[in-house]
Amino acid sequence: MDILVLKAWGKYAHFRKVYSNSSSLSYYAPPRSTVCGMLAAVLGLERDSYYDAFSPEKVKIAVKIASPLRKMVHTVNYIYMKGMSDLINRKQGTQVPFEIVAGNEDSLCYHIYVAMEDEAMFHQLADLTGDSKSKYPPALGAAPFLCCLEHAAVYSCERTRAEDAVEIHSIAALSEIEENSIVVRENRLVKEDMPFHLKENRLSEQLKGYIFDYTGKPLIFIPKNGYYGIEGENIVFM
Numbered sequence: 001m002d003i004l005v006l007k008a009w010g011k012y013a014h015f016r017k018v019y020s021n022s023s024s025l026s027y028y029a030p031p032r033s034t035v036c037g038m039l040a041a042v043l044g045l046e047r048d049s050y051y052d053a054f055s056p057e058k059v060k061i062a063v064k065i066a067s068p069l070r071k072m073v074h075t076v077n078y079i080y081m082k083g084m085s086d087l088i089n090r091k092q093g094t095q096v097p098f099e100i101v102a103g104n105e106d107s108l109c110y111h112i113y114v115a116m117e118d119e120a121m122f123h124q125l126a127d128l129t130g131d132s133k134s135k136y137p138p139a140l141g142a143a144p145f146l147c148c149l150e151h152a153a154v155y156s157c158e159r160t161r162a163e164d165a166v167e168i169h170s171i172a173a174l175s176e177i178e179e180n181s182i183v184v185r186e187n188r189l190v191k192e193d194m195p196f197h198l199k200e201n202r203l204s205e206q207l208k209g210y211i212f213d214y215t216g217k218p219l220i221f222i223p224k225n226g227y228y229g230i231e232g233e234n235i236v237f238m
Contacts, residue, residue, distance in 0.1 A: 001115050003155050003230065004126050007066070008038070009109040010147035013101040013140035018195055018204060023097040024076075026141070028069050028214045029171055031194035032238040033204070034141060035061050035112055042128050042149060043121065044135025051198050053118070062113040062170040062228075062235040068104040068215040073097050101140075108140075111152070113170065113228075113235050126154055159226040167218040168227060170235040174209040176224050183220035187213045196238070210238070 008030075015027040015034055030038070036054040045053075053059075076098040080091045102108060116122040128134060129151035140147045165183050174191070191211045195204040213219065218234075227234045 001157060001159075001228070002122065003157060003228065004114045004116075004122065004129075005152040005155065005230065006112040006114065006129055007109060007150045007152050008112055008138070008140065008147050009067075009107050009150075010140045010145055011102070011107055012145045013108060013142075013147075014099065014145060015101070015141040017192075018207070024099060026071065026099040026101055027192055027194055028071070028101060028190060029063055029065055029110060029212065030141065031196070032056075032061050032063075033195040033198045035063060036198075038112075038138040038147075038149065039114065039125060041136040041138045042134040043125060048200070051200065053121070054197075056197055058117040060113075060115040060237040062237045064111040064113070064170045064233070064235065065212060065214065065216045066109040066111045067107070069108055070102055070104060071099055072102060073099050110140075111170075112149075113230070113237075115237075126151060153231075155230050157228050157230055159228055161226045162223050165220045165222050166227065166234055167220055168223065168236055169218045169233040171210050171212040171238065172219055172221070172223075172236050173238060174211060176236050177211070178222035178224055181222035182211075185220070187217055187219070188215050189219075190214050208238070 015030050017025040040050040075095050077093045078096055080094050081087055129149055137146050138149045139145050165181055193207040193209050196206050196208045223236050227236050
């Protein structure tokens, strides 16, 4: 299997939690559905046109937190608007708490691993990211948080079955972990339920539980369906 490795880095990120309402809470890392949108932006695909092409059967995605992360909350001013007249005669705005993901240093970074059934689309994505010629600018979730999506390399690798616990450097779905196999150490573990795939009308097909260390340290467990080794790091797809 050919796997394209990309580096996504920027100043800030916001991946809105699907169940947040009055407060805009954020996941630490981009859900699979968000990564699909980022890749579709690079390819120049129109909004809502790519869901079938990026279905889990056709596109495999893994995400690694490549820099320690932290969260902070700011207040955002929204326009109070019930009709077009409110756009012209503006009233007092509405303040909403807005959670932002940042790095401990000047920027934050994720590694994105992509395998595609469509070879032509795979090579087009590799070429566009390699030449830094995205059709639309990719963002780390919210539109103001534009990011650089850099081509790192393309690797050919095969799945490895695991009998014992191994280090996994990517975010892991709970469904991919053998029961009671996680080796607990000095990790800062987080478990989050994130969107997996979008259907028509931008509805989430399902939420899946994921576990990871938000400082970027690898997890140690037995992967149910094996893992892929890439340059000394092991990943499992979301």
